[in-house]
Amino acid sequence: MFQALAAKVHQHVILADGKVPDPTRNAPGALTGKVDKVLGILAWAGTAAGVAGVLITGAMMAVSMRRGEGSEHMGRLGMVLGGCVLVATAGPVVTFVFG
Template sequence: MFKAIAAQAHRAVYLADGKIPSPNRDAPNELTGKVDTVLGILAWAGTAAGVAGVLITGAMMAISMRRGEGSEHMGRLGMVLGGCVLVATAGPVVTFVFA
């Protein structure tokens, strides 16, 4: 318990002096390769989900227009497109911050 408190106090002092921490990159190559593979798969899945969301929302809008129903599909489309923007910018933002 005391070690955790001391480590937290050391971190607080370290950040209080204005220095930016610069951790060493010493992860094993096998691990970084696996993490990159998983992140790549998640990026493709997020992109596929965004495309599917846009297609489904467009189909629902077309069906509603055909029936003559007014609905709030534009709000749904906005949320889907917002999610697409988040998925598309996540990788470059992380690369910018940690590279």
């Protein structure tokens, strides 16, 4: 128990000296190409889902206005737009952090 605690303290002391770890990238090129392709497809799917969500919410708002019903769709539109912002900023944030 004490040895595990001492190892953790030693690890924190090493990281606390101000040096930033700089790991090397050693993933195979074929693997990184496949991962990039899958992430690109997921990004396009997220964008398409956001556009579809905005269109569906707009259509629901138009139908409810036509019927004369109260509109509770502004909250839904806010959630859809918030999701669009998350999808749009996910790629640049990951690139900034890990790139």
